[in-house]
Amino acid sequence: MNSSPDTMTRTAIDQLEGYSMNAGRSDSAATRGHHVSAVVPAVRPVVTATSSSRLEQTVKFQTKSLDFFYGDNQVLFNVSLDVPEKSVTALIGPSGCGKSTFLRTLNRMNDIIEGTRHTGDVLLEGTDVYAPQIDVVLLRKRVGMVFQKSTPFPKSIFDNVAYGPRVAGLKNRLRLAGIVEESLKRAALWDEVKDRLNKSAMALSGGQQQRLCIARTLATNPDVILMDEPASALDPASTARVEDLIFELKQNYTIVIVTHNMQQAARVSQQTAFFFQGELVETGDTRRLFTNPTQKQTEDYITGRFG
Amino acid sequence: MSSASTSSMPLASTGASLCRTLSVQRLKEGLIRTGLFACAGVSILTTFGIVAVLFSNAVYDLSPASTSVNGQVQHNAAFFQQVSIREFVTETRWTPQFSEKHFGILPLVCGTLLVSGIAALIGIPIGLCSAIYLSEYSSPRIRAIIKPVLEVLAGIPTVVYGYFALVFVTPYVLRPFFHDLLGFDVSLFNAASAGIVVGVMIIPMISSLSEDVLRSVPRSLREAAYALGSTRFDVSTRVVVPAALSGIIASFLLAIARAMGETMAVTIAAGQMANVTANPFHSVATMTSYIVNVSLGDTEIGSIEEKSIYAVGLTLFLITLSMNIVSQFVLRRFREVYQ
Numbered sequence: 001m002n003s004s005p006d007t008m009t010r011t012a013i014d015q016l017e018g019y020s021m022n023a024g025r026s027d028s029a030a031t032r033g034h035h036v037s038a039v040v041p042a043v044r045p046v047v048t049a050t051s052s053s054r055l056e057q058t059v060k061f062q063t064k065s066l067d068f069f070y071g072d073n074q075v076l077f078n079v080s081l082d083v084p085e086k087s088v089t090a091l092i093g094p095s096g097c098g099k100s101t102f103l104r105t106l107n108r109m110n111d112i113i114e115g116t117r118h119t120g121d122v123l124l125e126g127t128d129v130y131a132p133q134i135d136v137v138l139l140r141k142r143v144g145m146v147f148q149k150s151t152p153f154p155k156s157i158f159d160n161v162a163y164g165p166r167v168a169g170l171k172n173r174l175r176l177a178g179i180v181e182e183s184l185k186r187a188a189l190w191d192e193v194k195d196r197l198n199k200s201a202m203a204l205s206g207g208q209q210q211r212l213c214i215a216r217t218l219a220t221n222p223d224v225i226l227m228d229e230p231a232s233a234l235d236p237a238s239t240a241r242v243e244d245l246i247f248e249l250k251q252n253y254t255i256v257i258v259t260h261n262m263q264q265a266a267r268v269s270q271q272t273a274f275f276f277q278g279e280l281v282e283t284g285d286t287r288r289l290f291t292n293p294t295q296k297q298t299e300d301y302i303t304g305r306f307g
Numbered sequence: 308m309s310s311a312s313t314s315s316m317p318l319a320s321t322g323a324s325l326c327r328t329l330s331v332q333r334l335k336e337g338l339i340r341t342g343l344f345a346c347a348g349v350s351i352l353t354t355f356g357i358v359a360v361l362f363s364n365a366v367y368d369l370s371p372a373s374t375s376v377n378g379q380v381q382h383n384a385a386f387f388q389q390v391s392i393r394e395f396v397t398e399t400r401w402t403p404q405f406s407e408k409h410f411g412i413l414p415l416v417c418g419t420l421l422v423s424g425i426a427a428l429i430g431i432p433i434g435l436c437s438a439i440y441l442s443e444y445s446s447p448r449i450r451a452i453i454k455p456v457l458e459v460l461a462g463i464p465t466v467v468y469g470y471f472a473l474v475f476v477t478p479y480v481l482r483p484f485f486h487d488l489l490g491f492d493v494s495l496f497n498a499a500s501a502g503i504v505v506g507v508m509i510i511p512m513i514s515s516l517s518e519d520v521l522r523s524v525p526r527s528l529r530e531a532a533y534a535l536g537s538t539r540f541d542v543s544t545r546v547v548v549p550a551a552l553s554g555i556i557a558s559f560l561l562a563i564a565r566a567m568g569e570t571m572a573v574t575i576a577a578g579q580m581a582n583v584t585a586n587p588f589h590s591v592a593t594m595t596s597y598i599v600n601v602s603l604g605d606t607e608i609g610s611i612e613e614k615s616i617y618a619v620g621l622t623l624f625l626i627t628l629s630m631n632i633v634s635q636f637v638l639r640r641f642r643e644v645y646q
Binding site for chain 1: 529533550
């Protein structure tokens, strides 16, 4: 049921704990991050070649025997999954199978919901994100999230993208403008909105709004981007643009995407995990899983026999 | 059967009639409809009645018995048939009950603004903060305790608030601090004590109305903000409150309108001195307290004093009406924000 354990980045500095030990709220650490990104225009160092062999890859996220409960209702059962760095992992499965819940445990979004609890570990570069010394605000800055429904704030396009850096304490207008431009370019939206940055984000089309939300996430300078059915409310043309974008982004970011659309999973992801009734049934290389599934349930699902 | 049809397909027929028939069911429906309409009509009729009475006594006497004949103003002519609007608006003295009569609304408007201004200063921050707390911070358990307590606050009779201001706020809060410590002259009746209790009175209104609009901000916006690394405070102040801002402002306007119309507490606590003053420790008369005072005294019916309360009432009505209209307008804009 598990994929074979990959080599872990044990040497990686435990950044989360390092951040939270820094005194004076998050401002110092976060603004320092933006100092760097202001000097070097690229938000993240660009990797020229994507590593094709799985052995060379390092594990970004790892869950071990994760159980998750809403009140007394258990929705995840013993989920152990490795998410390789700088690649796309797709989570597929029928509605209510727990894939969104799983995604939301990775940046602790479920904390907002009353009465949730978990057992097992969620490790980001070897650090348990649920450990008591972890600052969840810093975690969510490193692990960004894009939702199914585009959720632009009722503010201008500029203010939407600048939201994250501003929350992190960045006030310098020039540097904010730099981050906004860079993020919008990376989200392939800059050319469409550069002349109306001060107009309301609510006036954008659905596809543009979703790319704006991606730009807004990129502006916080994350390592990991979680996407919860990011294209399910979009028309085919917008979907294609978002998929192209995901393909571009995986060079620099670790992406975990929940999707109902199996063609989409096959198109954009390198690893696919199939969830059914709260359990991780099968996980593996996307091409292998779609062409040669080892589990009966996986085969039934991807051939459309149920779900 | 299908002879009239242009298509070759025959018409289906079950024989069931679709024609209207007079039945008990239909009669009952009609009665219910009429009854409900009558109930809704009561409030409309009342409003029209109030406006008619105010207009008839303040602006132009509609009753057939009294007209101004040959420039001779008859006894029960309306207020503005006896006093010019110019005097009403520009004069700075309000002395209808003295022998030398002046009819300048300014002191009463000033008193009303002073008291409701102090009330707003107290009620708006506390009301808004408690709304934010209830909507964004509190656990359901704590919310279940605080909400009923706030509703109790709304249920206390205003006369109790008035005496609370007079026998507690002034002697035990204002005098020790502002008089003994800072040396201000604090009258027994003063605008500050009235303003403070009216401010407390409008807290439940602001907090429950604002909480409603805060809670109606979609959960998805909050989640998006949290996912960008916001603290709870960031989410509240940078996303939720701005998104609900027009609804919040509407609640402020409604609460201020309520503070302006507040009568009993102000009559008891603020005194009866119609002054143009900004000193909160002086006695002031508000529009409402003047109306109470005249209507309780031995004022002759039909006299100019009696007519003056309608002019004051009309002024207050116009002020609160326009605030209500503005808040409706603001609220309507609010609905367009997210969709």
